[in-house]
Amino acid sequence: MSLSLKICRFDPEVDREPYFQEFRVEIAGHQTVLDVLLEAWRQDPGLSFRRSCRSAICGSCAVTINGTPRLACQTLIREIAGNNGRITIQPLAYFRQLKDLVVDLEPLFDSLKAVVPWLITRWDHDGCMDPGVSRRMESLASCILCGVCDAAFYNPGGTKPAAFVKGLRLAQDPRDVLNAARLRLMQVPPEILKLFVKKMPKVCPKKVKIPEI
Numbered sequence: 203m204s205l206s207l208k209i210c211r212f213d214p215e216v217d218r219e220p221y222f223q224e225f226r227v228e229i230a231g232h233q234t235v236l237d238v239l240l241e242a243w244r245q246d247p248g249l250s251f252r253r254s255c256r257s258a259i260c261g262s263c264a265v266t267i268n269g270t271p272r273l274a275c276q277t278l279i280r281e282i283a284g285n286n287g288r289i290t291i292q293p294l295a296y297f298r299q300l301k302d303l304v305v306d307l308e309p310l311f312d313s314l315k316a317v318v319p320w321l322i323t324r325w326d327h328d329g330c331m332d333p334g335v336s337r338r339m340e341s342l343a344s345c346i347l348c349g350v351c352d353a354a355f356y357n358p359g360g361t362k363p364a365a366f367v368k369g370l371r372l373a374q375d376p377r378d379v380l381n382a383a384r385l386r387l388m389q390v391p392p393e394i395l396k397l398f399v400k401k402m403p404k405v406c407p408k409k410v411k412i413p414e415i
Contacts, residue, residue: 204226204227205288206286210291213301213302227241235275258275261347261350264294264350264407265294267289267290271294271349272407291303296352316387317366318369321378323377331375344408345371350405351398351410361389366388369387370385
């Protein structure tokens with residue numbers, strides 16, 4: 203299968219503005235966008251992007267594919283190439299572009315720190331958890347902090363979606379001393395919260411579902 207691949211390039215040491223470079227690659231429909239990026243990299247070893255597990259676990263390869271933030275390792279060519287055989291790849295939106303498809307993830311981690319993203323154990327809890335409670339938290343706990351949802355929903359000055367998912371998961375943990383107090387740490391306007399609840403399963407690579415609060 204012949205593909206026309208347009209990749210957003212930017213090197214702050216030599217470029218004033220980002221630009222698109224086209225690559226022609228041959229690849230099978232059952233392969234992934236990450237495979238396409240690796241083929242482009244073989245043509246130009248200067249191409250920069252993040253990757254690691256290739257199993258949709260680490261979240262490193264999150265990029266914007268044909269206008270939608272997704273994991274490159276999880277996105278099949280046959281799903282997005284269409285009849286014209288064209289794919290456009292850009293860095294995640296709302297993050298500062300460092301080089302090519304690599305973005306500055308510090309805003310994601312800063313937002314995460316603000317929700318105290320670790321369990322503060324209650325002294326009077328035995329550490330055991332009811333299986334039903336565990337199942338209710340399972341979807342929230344599957345978040346891999348890839349940044350895809352942060353690139354899909356813009357919440358200026360407030361808690362980012364990924365940090366909200368982490369904080370909400372801890373707020374529901376009976377072993378945690380903060381519990382509901384965590385919700386007060388997270389500044390999410392009601393209209394933004396409704397957007398998270400409605401659209402998170404559609405954009406999240408792990409299909410995280412946010413429960414009604």
